[in-house]
Amino acid sequence: xxxxxxxxxxxxxxxxxxxxxxxxxxxxxxxxxxxxxxxxxxxxxxxxxxxxxxxxxxxxxxxxxxxxxxxxxxxxxxxxxxxxxxxxxxxxxxxxxxxxxxxxxxxxxxxxxxxxxxxxxxxxxxxxxxxxxxxxxxxxxxxxxxxxxxxxxxxxxxxxxxxxxxxxxxxxxxxxxxxxxxxxxxxxxxxxxxxxxxxxxxxxxxxxxxxxxxxxxxxxxxxxxxxxxxxxxxxxxxxxxxxxxxxxxxxxxxxxxxxxxxxxxxxxxxxxxxxxxxxxxxxxxxxxxxxxxxxxxxxxxxxxxxxxxxxxxxxxxxxxxxxxxxxxxxxxxxxxxxxxxxxxxxxxxxxxxxxxxxxxxxxxxxxxxxxxxxxxxxxxxxxxxxxxxxxxxxxxxxxxxxxxxxxxxxxxxxxxxxxxxxxxxxxxxxxxxxxxxxxxxxxxxxxxxxxxxxxxxxxxxxxxxxxxxxxxxxxxxxxxxxxxxxxxxxxxxxxxxxxxxxxxxxxxxxxxxxxxxxxxxxxxxxxxxxxxxxxxxxxxxxxxxxxxxxxxxxxxxxxxxxxxxxxxxxxxxxxxxxxxxxxxxxxxxxxxxxxxxxxxxxxxxxxxxxxxxxxxxxxxxxxxxxxxxxxxxxxxxxxxxxxxxxxxxxxxxxxxxxxxxxxxxxxxxxxxxxxxxxxxxxxxxxxxxxxxxxxxxxxxxxxxxxxxxxxxxxxxxxxxxxxxxxxxxxxxxxxxxxxxxxxxxxxxxxxxxxxxxxxxxxxxxxxxxxxxxxxxxxxxxxxxxxxxxxxxxxxxxxxxxxxxxxxxxxxxxxxxxxxxx
RNA sequence: GCCCAGGUGGCGAAAUCGGUAGACGCAAGGGACUUAAAAUCCCUCGGCUUAUGCCGUGCCGGUUCGAGUCCGGCCCUGGGCACCA
Numbered sequence: 001x002x003x004x005x006x007x008x009x010x011x012x013x014x015x016x017x018x019x020x021x022x023x024x025x026x027x028x029x030x031x032x033x034x035x036x037x038x039x040x041x042x043x044x045x046x047x048x049x050x051x052x053x054x055x056x057x058x059x060x061x062x063x064x065x066x067x068x069x070x071x072x073x074x075x076x077x078x079x080x081x082x083x084x085x086x087x088x089x090x091x092x093x094x095x096x097x098x099x100x101x102x103x104x105x106x107x108x109x110x111x112x113x114x115x116x117x118x119x120x121x122x123x124x125x126x127x128x129x130x131x132x133x134x135x136x137x138x139x140x141x142x143x144x145x146x147x148x149x150x151x152x153x154x155x156x157x158x159x160x161x162x163x164x165x166x167x168x169x170x171x172x173x174x175x176x177x178x179x180x181x182x183x184x185x186x187x188x189x190x191x192x193x194x195x196x197x198x199x200x201x202x203x204x205x206x207x208x209x210x211x212x213x214x215x216x217x218x219x220x221x222x223x224x225x226x227x228x229x230x231x232x233x234x235x236x237x238x239x240x241x242x243x244x245x246x247x248x249x250x251x252x253x254x255x256x257x258x259x260x261x262x263x264x265x266x267x268x269x270x271x272x273x274x275x276x277x278x279x280x281x282x283x284x285x286x287x288x289x290x291x292x293x294x295x296x297x298x299x300x301x302x303x304x305x306x307x308x309x310x311x312x313x314x315x316x317x318x319x320x321x322x323x324x325x326x327x328x329x330x331x332x333x334x335x336x337x338x339x340x341x342x343x344x345x346x347x348x349x350x351x352x353x354x355x356x357x358x359x360x361x362x363x364x365x366x367x368x369x370x371x372x373x374x375x376x377x378x379x380x381x382x383x384x385x386x387x388x389x390x391x392x393x394x395x396x397x398x399x400x401x402x403x404x405x406x407x408x409x410x411x412x413x414x415x416x417x418x419x420x421x422x423x424x425x426x427x428x429x430x431x432x433x434x435x436x437x438x439x440x441x442x443x444x445x446x447x448x449x450x451x452x453x454x455x456x457x458x459x460x461x462x463x464x465x466x467x468x469x470x471x472x473x474x475x476x477x478x479x480x481x482x483x484x485x486x487x488x489x490x491x492x493x494x495x496x497x498x499x500x501x502x503x504x505x506x507x508x509x510x511x512x513x514x515x516x517x518x519x520x521x522x523x524x525x526x527x528x529x530x531x532x533x534x535x536x537x538x539x540x541x542x543x544x545x546x547x548x549x550x551x552x553x554x555x556x557x558x559x560x561x562x563x564x565x566x567x568x569x570x571x572x573x574x575x576x577x578x579x580x581x582x583x584x585x586x587x588x589x590x591x592x593x594x595x596x597x598x599x600x601x602x603x604x605x606x607x608x609x610x611x612x613x614x615x616x617x618x619x620x621x622x623x624x625x626x627x628x629x630x631x632x633x634x635x636x637x638x639x640x641x642x643x644x645x646x647x648x649x650x651x652x653x654x655x656x657x658x659x660x661x662x663x664x665x666x667x668x669x670x671x672x673x674x675x676x677x678x679x680x681x682x683x684x685x686x687x688x689x690x691x692x693x694x695x696x697x698x699x700x701x702x703x704x705x706x707x708x709x710x711x712x713x714x715x716x717x718x719x720x721x722x723x724x725x726x727x728x729x730x731x732x733x734x735x736x737x738x739x740x741x742x743x744x745x746x747x748x749x750x751x752x753x754x755x756x757x758x759x760x761x762x763x764x765x766x767x768x769x770x771x772x773x774x775x776x777x778x779x780x781x782x783x784x785x786x787x788x789x790x791x792x793x794x795x796x797x798x799x800x801x802x803x804x805x806x807x808x809x810x811x812x813x814x815x816x817x818x819x820x821x
Numbered sequence: 822g823c824c825c826a827g828g829u830g831g832c833g834a835a836a837u838c839g840g841u842a843g844a845c846g847c848a849a850g851g852g853a854c855u856u857a858a859a860a861u862c863c864c865u866c867g868g869c870u871u872a873u874g875c876c877g878u879g880c881c882g883g884u885u886c887g888a889g890u891c892c893g894g895c896c897c898u899g900g901g902c903a904c905c906a
Contacts, residue, residue, distance in 0.1 A: 297822090
């Protein structure tokens with residue numbers, strides 16, 4: 001019979017229609033068996049699916065399909081992270097409403113995703129820009145405000161003086177506004193903060209519970225981000241007048257070496273001192289330019305200026321000058337540092353630049369500390385000197401002794417500091433969740449009462465400039481105070497879009513709930529496998545871990561310990577690179593996957609992208625390698641069709657050749673299974689599938705019945721093994737092999753231990769670690785007989801001529817190394 | 822600047838524990854089939870020298886019978902750095 005051509009377009013459409021009609025991937029409201037919640041990070045609807053999406057969703061779907069075949073009850077949802085800056089940019093550019101642009105993009109991208117044949121339960125889909133979703137964020141915001149977990153404080157933003165608007169770090173290009181080109185200024189405005197630092201200890205200790213399921217790299221990054229450090233808070237009294245400058249240090253042992261203090265340019269004392277010094281005022285003004293991002297602050301030239309005031313050293317009473325420096329961060333610790341040039345490299349460089357004294361107080365053998373000969377700071381451990389009563393102490397011991405001495409004078413204490421800062425969630429932008437607060441001239445800041453939620457974001461504006469249209473819309477801003485009824489003004493700031501992505505995974509369990517979450521969230525959570533880009537290793541993943549605890553603490557998730565962490569296993573996929581750098585919409589170096597899918601079909605696109613690199617590694621894009629995946633699917637298609645329908649039963653007695661082929665079949669099942677289970681080395685799994693296909697293709701059509709039967713067994717196994725990667729073709733070929741069931745719900749094959757057994761092993765024979773020979777041995781040969789056989793072998797005698805055998809190392813099943821000299 | 826990764830043939834990569842370096846695929850070259858092309862199938866494919874040899878996993882050094890893998894020190898590339906998502 002003629003083999004029909006493999007035409008993926010029609011085939012995939014038909015299979016997708018069947019899945020749709022049979023609701024193959026719809027998950028129950030509540031799982032009854034062993035549940036598996038598979039989740040890929042939901043996309044921002046930028047307009048076009050890009051390769052990163054295809055990779056992300058192919059990986060997550062392969063996992064979901066594999067777990068489904070392993071008998072788990074799988075739920076895999078999909079939705080849209082729909083608020084954000086690009087919608088405003090696009091709206092400005094094209095004169096559209098951001099809502100319209102966003103919804104059009106969602107419609108288009110939904111079609112693209114559906115074309116990929118991902119096993120989603122589409123009935124759970126939502127977009128975060130709809131009031132049904134963001135209203136619960138507003139509800140939670142008010143709850144957290146009442147609990148004191150939301151508060152207001154001044155914070156620095158990038159300000160474009162021409163466009164009169166706040167800029168995102170991304171919109172600051174070389175220190176200037178991206179549209180206006182004007183030099184960016186720092187501006188302090190009142191913003192809302194979520195008290196994530198109240199959860200710092202728990203977010204840190206929770207990482208220990210994830211050591212099995214999360215990549216070590218991500219855990220390390222989060223630990224460093226939270227940055228718990230033990231040290232001391234030390235107060236330096238002002239020499240003139242009342243008051244102290246508080247500093248935090250992890251090195252109280254070096255206190256006797258402090259020669260000056262440095263405060264942030266925004267520090268109140270710096271601002272106050274500038275009133276009497278034009279030069280200082282000019283310096284502070286210079287510091288007010290450039291991006292506020294940490295990267296730009298840390299890489300700029302280190303500069304400082306004296307404030308013209310002194311503090312007293314808390315122990316010696318000696319007066320030390322106070323400087324301001326552009327590298328001191330207002331947001332970390334107290335916005336001030338004590339400077340010990342001898343034992344801190346940045347202080348050392350700063351002191352040399354400005355001629356400030358260097359006083360060494362820690363010494364160790366072989367290192368010069370102090371004097372002209374010192375060329376860099378000594379930051380290691382050692383013994384104290386130049387330190388009065390502390391001389392001779394080991395520096396670790398000195399930390400607690402000096403802290404105690406300072407504390408005894410009421411000028412400090414031992415403390416724990418975190419690098420983690422509270423999360424500022426106010427955005428002076430339009431396209432986001434309105435912050436549900438009202439500013440009343442009499443009552444101050446008042447939350448919107450629950451009965452008035454949601455505060456709906458108007459969507460009818462046409463944007464003309466970057467300024468938020470909410471500011472100029474009296475229908476939105478004019479409101480009566482919920483407390484006193486007086487005329488009040490509605491808050492026009494919106495929330496950081498990271499808020500939406502911090503709890504969507506929970507909402508997917510109960511997308512239609514009449515409250516933020518209901519019991520179904522507890523039933524489906526935690527997510528069993530989360531898949532997304534490494535670029536989210538810190539921010540998104542930390543915020544979601546924080547939110548999950550907030551949800552627990554307002555009673556929406558059980559406080560049973562099993563629901564503290566939102567994501568049990570995490571796979572951080574590598575980026576798709578083009579020409580060596582990240583493929584991203586902002587860089588404009590994207591490759592449109594649509595052409596790939598149109599030409600070769602979804603199965604080829606998926607198979608190629610999973611085969612090209614292991615999921616965690618970066619994938620450098622290349623157009624040329626796709627053909628190979630397509631050729632393989634064609635080969636497999638022909639092989640199954642040429643074989644025909646239902647395979648015959650396996651005879652009891654198999655020829656040696658059939659036994660070998662059957663071993664290859666079961667080795668393949670074993671290899672693919674081991675590379676799937678928890679490891680997800682898809683590229684190796686697919687290579688094993690290709691390898692067995694090559695072997696099976698060598699079986700001739702007129703081979704003996706036993707060989708043909710093993711071939712049939714192999715084809716059935718291969719089709720099952722291929723199903724997570726190329727599900728459409730697997731579905732059709734499964735039917736071709738005489739199976740009536742849907743392969744998506746078929747059982748994953750299990751390797752037969754008997755078929756894997758092998759009577760002989762090939763050992764590699766080395767002399768001094770260099771490969772010389774290969775020899776076959778019975779699988780159960782003992783060491784003595786192996787050694788004897790190897791040394792007696794003529795080739796070995798030749799190699800060993802004139803040498804003395806000193807030792808023979810035998811690694812069972814692998815090699816023999818003869819040490820000779 | 823700080824934090825985290827990665828570096829293996831012409832290319833993407835493979836190598837549970839320290840034990841045959843380069844599976845599988847791409848590209849390339851040769852051949853079969855064909856009037857021809859496409860498709861398909863077969864063969865070769867790290868380097869040097871053409872050997873039963875030597876060298877080879879970014880660079881330098883170390884541990885070991887044995888190092889892509891472990892240790893120390895560098896170099897290069899990528900990602901994150903709190904308002905891109």
